[in-house]
Amino acid sequence: xxxxxxxxxEPDIEERILAAIASIRPYLQKDGGDVEFxxxxxxxxxxxxxxxxxCEHCALAPLTLRAGVEQALIHSVPxxxxxxxxx
Numbered sequence: 001x002x003x004x005x006x007x008x009x010e011p012d013i014e015e016r017i018l019a020a021i022a023s024i025r026p027y028l029q030k031d032g033g034d035v036e037f038x039x040x041x042x043x044x045x046x047x048x049x050x051x052x053x054x055c056e057h058c059a060l061a062p063l064t065l066r067a068g069v070e071q072a073l074i075h076s077v078p079x080x081x082x083x084x085x086x087x
Contacts, residue, residue, distance in 0.1 A: 013040055013079050017047055020076035024069060028055060035069055038086050045081035047073055061085070 008016075017037055028034050033055030038048040049069065055061050070083040 016077045047083045
């Protein structure tokens with residue numbers, strides 16, 4: 001098998017998720033919020049995150065999750081199929 005065709009390991013995926021979160025973190029922190037990586041479930045290709053600070057109870061959090069956080073993560077880590085918010 002070609003090494004470039006091998007699936008990425010979970011630690012590699014998690015490192016890229018953390019880097020993607022770091023790139024969007026300043027935008028969330030500007031409004032007093034933040035996001036934390038919880039886990040990546042390889043079987044379902046789901047990334048779980050926790051919204052904290054002002055994002056935790058904000059009425060626009062679902063929009064921020066889908067249009068901001070999820071899009072940034074999927075763009076940076078194509079192995080992710082969806083992003084779910086956990087509490």
